[in-house]
Structure formats: structure tokens, C-alpha cells
Amino acid sequence: MHLYRSMIGVVVTAVLASSVTALGASAAHADPVDDFYVPPAQPTDSPGSVDRTQPMSLFAALPGNDGSYPAQAQRVLYTSRTQDDTPVAVSGTFVETEVPWRGAGPRPTIVVAPGTVGQGDQCAPSRAFPTSINAVTQPLSISFNQELLSSTLWGSMGANVFVTDYIGLGTPGLHTYVNRVEEAHAVLDGARAAVELGGDANAPIGIWGYSQGGGAAAAAAELAGEYAPELNLKGTWAGAPTADLLEVLKTVDGTLIGGVIGYALNGFVERDPSLRPLIDERLTDQGKAVLNELSTECIGDTILEHPFLRTETLTKDGKSMLENLRGIPQAGAIFDEQRIGRSTPNAPVMITSGINDDTVPYGQARQLAYDWCALGARVEFRTNSLPPILQGAVLPNHFGPQLIDGYGGEAAQFLMDRFADLPLAACSVD
Incomplete structure (x- = not known):
């Protein structure tokens, strides 16, 4: 655990310091919208198939001993499915690290389900990876890459990372925010795309998400056995999941x-x-x-x-x-139809929730654990007891538990244990 805490401290400090440096520059030099996000006339029909990639610079990663950044990043356009099974193009980011894997077993891929970034195409996380901030001037809109911490954390531990943009973020059509089925499909097909890009059909997969991402991660966890049974899914962290919309x-x-x-x-x-x-x-x-x-x-x-x-x-x-x-x-x-908790995850899940969360209620997150436990799933539920601060202001009461649970080591340790195939009790709700 000490390893993860020390790594996280370095990651958080490096990313935040770099983001402050980039703020002034990126607004004046935002990348123009290009043709990458326009799907081909005949997109691949198979879910998870890679339609297109585009190399891109990576804003944040922990440098190696020689000062270089030991990771390669690329935008990815891949195929997923809407709720009515229509093929649709989805964009995302694949970060392939050269850092030795610090855990047990083969190098895994962490599939990140992002938290709320917005509904406009300019908000897609893949647009902000090169600078951490994507700015559009007409009309003025600024989008921050909220997943720099998670991607840098896992990359620094030697895991590959895939971050989905979800359906309709960046690509044509409106983003179907908190649509349970479509977010699950985007996450699971992102895992399939990462497997294709990584070249290892049996690569261990972990799913990681908080808030909107926690709901998407939970939805993916419970649909994986039905929608993508071939994936070697080892475990999921669903932080503050939006289980009861x-x-x-x-x-x-x-x-x-x-x-x-x-x-x-x-x-x-x-x-x-x-x-x-x-x-x-x-x-x-x-x-x-x-x-x-x-x-x-x-x-x-x-x-x-x-x-x-x-x-x-x-x-x-x-x-x-x-x-x-x-x-x-x-x-x-x-x-x-958006209710999560009616199907059984085929791999262990950790759910975390702040008891004073003023955005994603604690009770419905805890109920998700009970619902899954009743179905025979392997679940750990952990309560974050951070005291209430400025109720309704969101930042301390909702994002405070994310920093503590997601980047304080507990969620990472849970997935590391799953990659090591350590046993897990059928159900644990604190």
C-alpha cells in the first residue's frame, strides 16, 4: 500500500503542476477540429473493432530515468452499439506504457470510464490529452481532461490505459449522457479495441470509473458476461455510481x-x-x-x-x-431502464461512496451493493466518512471521496489484488 500512496502523491503533484503551466498556453493554441472524429462511410460492423488511429502527444506521464516519457498515446476510433444495437463510431484514447508492470501476472489494461465532462463534442477527453485543456473560442468553451490522474497513475504502475469518450462525445450525434446500456457498450467495446491494439487477446482488463464514470463502470460490469464474455475482466472499481438515476x-x-x-x-x-x-x-x-x-x-x-x-x-x-x-x-x-443492479457482474466489483456525497447519493450506491450481493456477485462496498463541507457545492463532498478512495490506494489495491488472482469473499458491505 505504501508503494501506491507514494506513487499517487508524485502523480497528483506532477499533473496539477503541469496543468497550471498549460492553462495559459492551451487556450491560445487549441487544436483545431479535424476529420479524425468523422466516421468512415462504411464503419466496421463488429463491436470493438478499430476503425482508425492517430498518434498524439501525451501531456502527462511520469518521466523515466533519462527524462523521456515512457508511453505512447493515440486517438482511437472504434465501433460500438447503441441501445437498439445499431453500429456507431466512438472515439477514445489508448496509452501504451513502457514502464515495467509493478503487479502480478501479465501487463493489464485499465479501461477508464470518465466522469462528467459535458455534452458538446469539444468536451471529449481525447481532445484534451495532448495539453490537458481543450479550448474553443467561438463560442468560448474550455474542457479539462479529468482523467489525467487516473491514466498517469496506472501508466506509472506499468498498466496500459484506454479512456473512452462515450457515444456522441467528439463523434456525430448527441452524447447520450447516463444512458446505462450505451455507456456500458462504449466501455466494453473500448476494452475490445484496447485488446486489439495491444495484440494480446487474453490481456487482463480492469474497469475504473467515478460518478458518471462509476455508473458506466458498474453498468459495464453487470453487462460484461452477456455483451463481451470473451474479455478477461478481472475486476471493476465503481466509485459513486449513478445506479438509481x-x-x-x-x-x-x-x-x-x-x-x-x-x-x-x-x-x-x-x-x-x-x-x-x-x-x-x-x-x-x-x-x-x-x-x-x-x-x-x-x-x-x-x-x-x-x-x-x-x-x-x-x-x-x-x-x-x-x-x-x-x-x-x-x-x-x-x-x-437506467437502473443498475438487476444483472450479475461476472467479475469482482468494488463500490465506494461518500456518506455525505451531495451529488450522487450514498443510499442508492449502497443499495446497488445489496442488489448485486442478492444475485450472488462478488462485491466490496466501502463507505467514505468524510464530514460534510459546504453542502451543494459538489467539490468537497463529491470529489473529496474520489481523491481519497480512487487515488488514496484502496481502489488501486483492490484491482491489483484481482490481477494477482487473490480470493475475494462473496459479499462485503461495511
């Missing part, structure tokens, strides 16, 4: 990132356009305009332009958007 959106309404409710609504309409008139008739003109604005924003833009957004300010009757959705039967069915 209704509970999550009810909690987040009015917080600093309340605008993410708009991301979710926009994504549901993208897949079921018949919802559009039913939602529009409940919104004011300003409410419609806000939803449209949110569809093109990154999370930083949303915080600056719509902080502490309450959806009751967008509706004609002055009631919250979720209350209004209760009058739309098909909306209820859509939310029910």
Missing part, C-alpha cells in the same frame, strides 16, 4: 452542477424523439433555450453559465422537471 437527478437539482439534468434529458430525447413535444409543452421558452445551450456545453461552461440551476425555473407550472416527467409514462419507462 431518479435519485441522483433529484439530489443534483439545485446544486452547482444542476445543469447535468439537461444533459440527461437531451440524451433521452436523442434516442426517443417522440419525447421532444411532451417535454417542450412543459417548458417555458427560456427552459427550451437552456436545454439547447446545455447540449453544446462542457461541464465547466455549465457551472459558469448555469450554477445552482433549479429545474423548476424552466417549467411552466413552476414544478421541477422530474415532477413534470412523472406525467409522461414513457419517461418513467426510460428512467426505469
Whole structure:
């Protein structure tokens, strides 16, 4: 454990210091949008197949003894499937390290499911890997690569890393935010693409995600046996998973990132356009305009332009958007379909949650562990007891547990133990 804690300290310090240095430069020299994200006219039909790669510089990695950065990065365009099984192109990033693997067994690949970055194409994590920050000036939008810590942490321990952009981030179409099936497909097909790029069909796979990424990781864990049974999945960390979306959106309404409710609504309409008139008739003109604005924003833009957004300010009757959705039967069915915990993961999962998390409620994350335990899954649930600080401000109460659990060594240790094939009790909920 001491090894991981010391590695994490170096990683966090290096990445944060480098990000501050890059902030001024990247906004003035943002990479132009190129043709990489435009899918081929005839995309590969097989899920997980690599359609295209593009070498790119890597902003953060721990340098080797000679001062060089011992990793190679490339953008990847690969095939996945929508919820109705339609082939779709998805982008991502593959980081192949030359650092010796510090764990047991062969070198693994960690597939990272990113936390919330936004809904606009400019927010795709793969666009920000070379500089850590991607800036667009018309209109002004700034996106930070939140997964620099996770990719640098695992790369420094000798694991390859694949970070998916999810469906519709960077590539054509709207990002279907918190869509359980589509996020799971993007993660699992990202693992398949990484296996193809790495050249080892039996490479050990670990899945890693927090918040939106925790929900995507959990969804991938429970669909892996059905959707991608050939993967050598060893384990998953699902931090603050969005397992019960209704509970999550009810909690987040009015917080600093309340605008993410708009991301979710926009994504549901993208897949079921018949919802559009039913939602529009409940919104004011300003409410419609806000939803449209949110569809093109990154999370930083949303915080600056719509902080502490309450959806009751967008509706004609002055009631919250979720209350209004209760009058739309098909909306209820859509939310029910997003519920995680009804299928059994085929590999061990660690779930972590902050008891004072003011964004992704603790109770529904803990319930996910109980649901999976009842199905016979191998689960560890760990409570983070960080005291509440500035409720509704998101940063300390939601991201504090991420730093402690994800980068404090516990989640990494869990996956390292799985790569070493150490036994795990059937179910443990603290």
C-alpha cells in the first residue's frame, strides 16, 4: 500500500503542476477540429473493432530515468452499439506504457470510464490529452481532461490505459449522457479495441470509473458476461455510481452542477424523439433555450453559465422537471431502464461512496451493493466518512471521496489484488 500512496502523491503533484503551466498556453493554441472524429462511410460492423488511429502527444506521464516519457498515446476510433444495437463510431484514447508492470501476472489494461465532462463534442477527453485543456473560442468553451490522474497513475504502475469518450462525445450525434446500456457498450467495446491494439487477446482488463464514470463502470460490469464474455475482466472499481438515476437527478437539482439534468434529458430525447413535444409543452421558452445551450456545453461552461440551476425555473407550472416527467409514462419507462443492479457482474466489483456525497447519493450506491450481493456477485462496498463541507457545492463532498478512495490506494489495491488472482469473499458491505 505504501508503494501506491507514494506513487499517487508524485502523480497528483506532477499533473496539477503541469496543468497550471498549460492553462495559459492551451487556450491560445487549441487544436483545431479535424476529420479524425468523422466516421468512415462504411464503419466496421463488429463491436470493438478499430476503425482508425492517430498518434498524439501525451501531456502527462511520469518521466523515466533519462527524462523521456515512457508511453505512447493515440486517438482511437472504434465501433460500438447503441441501445437498439445499431453500429456507431466512438472515439477514445489508448496509452501504451513502457514502464515495467509493478503487479502480478501479465501487463493489464485499465479501461477508464470518465466522469462528467459535458455534452458538446469539444468536451471529449481525447481532445484534451495532448495539453490537458481543450479550448474553443467561438463560442468560448474550455474542457479539462479529468482523467489525467487516473491514466498517469496506472501508466506509472506499468498498466496500459484506454479512456473512452462515450457515444456522441467528439463523434456525430448527441452524447447520450447516463444512458446505462450505451455507456456500458462504449466501455466494453473500448476494452475490445484496447485488446486489439495491444495484440494480446487474453490481456487482463480492469474497469475504473467515478460518478458518471462509476455508473458506466458498474453498468459495464453487470453487462460484461452477456455483451463481451470473451474479455478477461478481472475486476471493476465503481466509485459513486449513478445506479438509481431518479435519485441522483433529484439530489443534483439545485446544486452547482444542476445543469447535468439537461444533459440527461437531451440524451433521452436523442434516442426517443417522440419525447421532444411532451417535454417542450412543459417548458417555458427560456427552459427550451437552456436545454439547447446545455447540449453544446462542457461541464465547466455549465457551472459558469448555469450554477445552482433549479429545474423548476424552466417549467411552466413552476414544478421541477422530474415532477413534470412523472406525467409522461414513457419517461418513467426510460428512467426505469437506467437502473443498475438487476444483472450479475461476472467479475469482482468494488463500490465506494461518500456518506455525505451531495451529488450522487450514498443510499442508492449502497443499495446497488445489496442488489448485486442478492444475485450472488462478488462485491466490496466501502463507505467514505468524510464530514460534510459546504453542502451543494459538489467539490468537497463529491470529489473529496474520489481523491481519497480512487487515488488514496484502496481502489488501486483492490484491482491489483484481482490481477494477482487473490480470493475475494462473496459479499462485503461495511
